Amino acid sequence: MSAQLIDGKAFAEGLRKKVGTIAASFEVAAGRKAGLAVVLVGEDPASQVYVRSKHKATVDSGMKSFEHRLPADTDEATLLALVDQLNNDPAVDGILCQLPLPGHLDEQTVISAISPDKDVDGFHIINAGRLSVGQEGFVPCTPLGCLMLLKDRLGDLSGLEAVVVGRSNIVGKPMAQLLTDANATVTIAHSRTKDLPDVVRRADIVVAAVGRPEMVKGDWIKPGATVIDVGINRLDPEPGKDKGRLVGDVDFTSAREVAGAITPVPGGVGPMTIAVLLRNALVAAHRNEGLAVPADL
Numbered sequence: 001m002s003a004q005l006i007d008g009k010a011f012a013e014g015l016r017k018k019v020g021t022i023a024a025s026f027e028v029a030a031g032r033k034a035g036l037a038v039v040l041v042g043e044d045p046a047s048q049v050y051v052r053s054k055h056k057a058t059v060d061s062g063m064k065s066f067e068h069r070l071p072a073d074t075d076e077a078t079l080l081a082l083v084d085q086l087n088n089d090p091a092v093d094g095i096l097c098q099l100p101l102p103g104h105l106d107e108q109t110v111i112s113a114i115s116p117d118k119d120v121d122g123f124h125i126i127n128a129g130r131l132s133v134g135q136e137g138f139v140p141c142t143p144l145g146c147l148m149l150l151k152d153r154l155g156d157l158s159g160l161e162a163v164v165v166g167r168s169n170i171v172g173k174p175m176a177q178l179l180t181d182a183n184a185t186v187t188i189a190h191s192r193t194k195d196l197p198d199v200v201r202r203a204d205i206v207v208a209a210v211g212r213p214e215m216v217k218g219d220w221i222k223p224g225a226t227v228i229d230v231g232i233n234r235l236d237p238e239p240g241k242d243k244g245r246l247v248g249d250v251d252f253t254s255a256r257e258v259a260g261a262i263t264p265v266p267g268g269v270g271p272m273t274i275a276v277l278l279r280n281a282l283v284a285a286h287r288n289e290g291l292a293v294p295a296d297l
């Protein structure tokens with residue numbers, strides 16, 4: 001039997017529609033649009049594509065987009081001055097500094113300079129701490145999107161065995177925290193985990209976020225498990241092609257024969273990230289104006 005496909009693209013479209021409706025109510029209530037600032041330093045081609053998509057999605061949702069493009073040789077003081085200006089701008093509810101930054105800039109220094117209440121990426125240590133102790137803050141977009149897909153598919157996650165493969169600050173760690181808060185029994189596995197296939201085989205929920213193409217094989221998956229593939233890896237091009245295939249961290253062909261449900265790559269987790277970013281920016285806007293955050297956002 002072949003697994004059901006979890007259509008992240010459709011779910012993300014639904015979320016963006018909801019964000020659009022609530023953004024319109026926010027504008028009426030606050031007398032201004034919710035605003036998201038995106039800072040891009042340098043000309044990394046992938047980052048340029050992301051930033052363009054974020055700008056378009058923000059405007060399409062009825063929010064104001066502030067785009068700041070700085071040259072690759074921008075010094076730290078100049079970047080920190082811009083962050084400070086955005087922190088103090090009441091029209092800016094959320095600030096995102098696109099990563100990676102050029103090598104001479106320290107990412108932690110820059111993230112730490114963003115006001116935690118405008119840190120819609122959820123990367124600031126204050127927001128990591130808030131998540132860890134269960135306080136209201138901002139949760140990184142990708143794991144929050146994964147949680148939304150899991151709840152949509154499975155409903156209550158209480159008592160389920162979840163294995164998160166990968167321990168990054170951006171995905172693995174916050175994902176484990178969110179699953180724990182949702183009452184799942186959580187294991188974080190990684191490159192040094194012993195008997196990784198056996199560990200993954202215990203899981204009702206597998207979240208793969210290691211950045212290794214097709215690492216998680218079908219025979220690692222418990223029959224009927226729900227598999228969330230966060231990986232986006234481009235393989236080397238086949239002969240005669242100029243671009244390689246996009247694959248996840250899960251070997252989709254073998255895993256879909258065993259799993260109950262699985263996210264495809266592309267079209268699974270990827271589209272959720274921007275939709276959740278817009279959601280976080282709108283949450284920030286409500287908090288900044290002292291308005292109640294709609295319960296369904």
Ligand code: GUN
Pocket residue numbers: 096097098099100121141273
């Ligand atoms: N680069 C790739 N993904 C992301 C993201 O979600 N946020 C930021 N700030 N940079 C990124």
